Amino acid sequence: MAHTPEHPRTYVCTDCQVVHAGTVTGREAGDHHYEAPAECGACGSNEFVEADNWPHHRE
Numbered sequence: 001m002a003h004t005p006e007h008p009r010t011y012v013c014t015d016c017q018v019v020h021a022g023t024v025t026g027r028e029a030g031d032h033h034y035e036a037p038a039e040c041g042a043c044g045s046n047e048f049v050e051a052d053n054w055p056h057h058r059e
Contacts, residue, residue: 009034011048012057018042019051 009022020041022034036048049057 006032008032010051011036012051012054013040013043013045014047014049014057015045016040016043020048 008024011020011022012018013020018040020037023037024032025035026033036050039046040048
């Protein structure tokens with residue numbers, strides 16, 4: 001049986017649009033739970049949108 005790697009949840013900075021991998025905050029039933037980083041490493045902003053929701057994001 002082949003192992004399927006888990007893909008981390010990704011977040012987009014709303015200010016500079018850099019994509020960040022989420023921070024693992026826990027694990028339940030074999031799945032990790034992710035949160036947006038505290039701060040963007042590129043611009044210092046703390047506003048993020050999940051990458052899946054980025055196309056629908058409106059300020």
